Amino acid sequence: MTSTLKELRPVYVVGIGMHRYQFMSDTTYIDLGLAAVRAALADAKIEWPTVQSAYIGRALLPMACGRPILRHLGASGIPIVHVENASASGSTAFRHACIEIASGLNDVSLVLGVDKPMPIARAESLTGIGNLADDAIAPFTHFALLGDQYASRYGVKAEDFALVAVKNHRNGSKNPFAQHQKERTLDEILGGKRISGTLTSLQCTPVGEGAAAVIVASEDGVRALGIDAARAVRVTASVGRSQRVYDNATRYDAMLTEETTKLALAEAGRAPADLDIVELHDAFTVEEVEYVEAMGLCPDGRAIHELKEGAFDIGGRCAVSPSGGLIAMGHPIGPTGVGQIAEIVRQLRGEAGPRQQPNAKIGLAHMVGVGAVCYVHVLEA
Amino acid sequence: MTTGLLKPALYREAGSDADPAHPALLGGACGCGHVFFPMQNFGCERCGRTDLSPRALTGRGRLLASARVHLHAGKHRHAPFTVGSIALEDGPIVRTILVDDGVPFQAGDALTATLVDVHDADGNLRRDLRFQREA
Numbered sequence: 398m399t400s401t402l403k404e405l406r407p408v409y410v411v412g413i414g415m416h417r418y419q420f421m422s423d424t425t426y427i428d429l430g431l432a433a434v435r436a437a438l439a440d441a442k443i444e445w446p447t448v449q450s451a452y453i454g455r456a457l458l459p460m461a462c463g464r465p466i467l468r469h470l471g472a473s474g475i476p477i478v479h480v481e482n483a484s485a486s487g488s489t490a491f492r493h494a495c496i497e498i499a500s501g502l503n504d505v506s507l508v509l510g511v512d513k514p515m516p517i518a519r520a521e522s523l524t525g526i527g528n529l530a531d532d533a534i535a536p537f538t539h540f541a542l543l544g545d546q547y548a549s550r551y552g553v554k555a556e557d558f559a560l561v562a563v564k565n566h567r568n569g570s571k572n573p574f575a576q577h578q579k580e581r582t583l584d585e586i587l588g589g590k591r592i593s594g595t596l597t598s599l600q601c602t603p604v605g606e607g608a609a610a611v612i613v614a615s616e617d618g619v620r621a622l623g624i625d626a627a628r629a630v631r632v633t634a635s636v637g638r639s640q641r642v643y644d645n646a647t648r649y650d651a652m653l654t655e656e657t658t659k660l661a662l663a664e665a666g667r668a669p670a671d672l673d674i675v676e677l678h679d680a681f682t683v684e685e686v687e688y689v690e691a692m693g694l695c696p697d698g699r700a701i702h703e704l705k706e707g708a709f710d711i712g713g714r715c716a717v718s719p720s721g722g723l724i725a726m727g728h729p730i731g732p733t734g735v736g737q738i739a740e741i742v743r744q745l746r747g748e749a750g751p752r753q754q755p756n757a758k759i760g761l762a763h764m765v766g767v768g769a770v771c772y773v774h775v776l777e778a
Numbered sequence: 779m780t781t782g783l784l785k786p787a788l789y790r791e792a793g794s795d796a797d798p799a800h801p802a803l804l805g806g807a808c809g810c811g812h813v814f815f816p817m818q819n820f821g822c823e824r825c826g827r828t829d830l831s832p833r834a835l836t837g838r839g840r841l842l843a844s845a846r847v848h849l850h851a852g853k854h855r856h857a858p859f860t861v862g863s864i865a866l867e868d869g870p871i872v873r874t875i876l877v878d879d880g881v882p883f884q885a886g887d888a889l890t891a892t893l894v895d896v897h898d899a900d901g902n903l904r905r906d907l908r909f910q911r912e913a
Contacts, residue, residue, distance in 0.1 A: 526816060526818045526820075527785055527787050527788045527816050528788075528816075529785070529788055529789075529816075529872055529873070529874035529907060530861060530873050530874045530875060532850075532852045532855065533847070533850070533852075533855060533859065533861055533874070533875055534861055534873050535847075535850070535851070538845055538847050538861060541845035541847075542842075542843040542844070542845050542861065542862075542863050542873065543843070544845075545843040545844055545845055546842055546843035546863065549843065549884075549885035590848075590849070591848040591849070592849050593845050593846070593847045593848060593849065594845035594847075642812070642823055642824045646870075646871045647842060647843070647863050647871055647873075
């Protein structure tokens with residue numbers, strides 16, 4: 398017999414902390430990680446020795462980066478798990494910390510996402526199976542092709558996709574942790590450096606570094622440590638899936654998103670219309686368009702129309718990427734999924750300041766990663 | 779003297795039985811009915827079986843999408859160039875470089891495989907597979 402997360406012990410996010418996402422600098426990964434963890438501990442108002450385990454999401458830093466960071470908090474001897482799952486590394490680390498708390502193995506766990514840009518090889522290139530295009534189709538070109546396919550299917554224009562970037566740069570301009578914090582006009586976005594297909598530079602996520610941390614706890618942990626229960630946000634669903642063989646092979650990201658989101662919403666007992674906030678993997682503008690439809694936030698082919706109507710703005714029906722998303726907040730890889738959780742918690746507590754979605758009660762975090770994998774979490778105030 | 783193929787594991791100069799006029803793509807098929815590209819012997823992605831058979835796929839297909847690549851970091855590839863997603867008439871979808879004749883590509887365009895001269899990483903002349911608009 399199996400169980401869902403919601404059927405096990407309740408899991409709460411009780412602390413969040415960030416180091417701003419930024420372009421590559423001389424800042425060490427130790428500084429990045431410690432800043433986020435110390436902020437999360439301070440937010441939860443707990444001391445480091447009360448944390449019983451740590452999950453580290455990273456994809457670019459070399460192996461075993463966790464202890465070199467955490468030892469500076471006092472080497473407490475807790476188990477440390479490193480998780481690599483491409484772009485979904487942080488989301489996966491979060492899921493497994495939640496599972497540990499839900500199972501009763503521990504009461505308080507830390508999730509830290511930390512990364513710095515480094516040269517890496519993708520395992521897919523080492524399979525021995527050949528590839529017609531080799532390196533000609535970089536990730537941005539994969540999504541440029543999907544954009545062209547979407548445009549042909551629904552008759553939308555290049556500038557329509559760019560509206561996603563207008564919204565997300567506007568949101569990022571209100572987020573002190575975002576890599577890009579400048580509002581951009583449609584002309585600025587369309588006039589930027591051309592990358593691939595209709596994608597321009599401001600429609601693509603920046604490469605950078607940063608850190609995000611969250612602390613998860615059981616009800617016993619919340620009580621024992623005197624944590625303010627009113628600021629605790631419950632995790633009501635956690636689902637991870639990987640790519641199957643789909644009839645439309647090129648749209649695997651959207652199809653994987655659709656099935657993973659459906660399972661997560663069913664686990665939480667919610668419908669797409671219940672969502673007040675969504676943080677999704679918008680590394681490229683077309684992704685947001687594809688995923689809001691795949692998630693059921695609007696019917697197929699209607700995303701651009703709804704975007705123009707303001708449905709996905711802060712203050713709209715469902716704020717999509719109020720943090721600025723990957724396009725503006727950034728995508729340092731390991732931290733990204735953890736940063737999404739931090740943003741949703743901040744929103745559900747009503748502490749998001751100028752980017753606050755009014756009356757936000759339910760949020761969903763979504764990440765895809767090359768491989769391909771997809772992780773979705775639902776959180777509720 | 780015939781110039782060698784850049785990736786002889788992926789395609790051959792001779793066409794398939796169904797399409798002798800264009801280079802064949804060297805795919806495979808599983809007993810479950812799954813047809814895939816390129817050929818591999820690790821196991822079927824749909825059902826896990828290992829009794830996979832090579833199948834020469836026709837060099838014909840329809841364009842699903844295209845993109846002009848304006849920026850590329852690779853040392854041996856120079857932008858701009860155009861890539862496409864092509865649904866082969868045998869089933870698999872492949873992505874590769876298109877022969878760009880300057881006329882904008884449209885989804886649904888009929889495409890055929892062709893071999894073009896390229897230089898490999900060592901500067902040697904080779905022939906590589908591309909797709910072009912059907913003549």
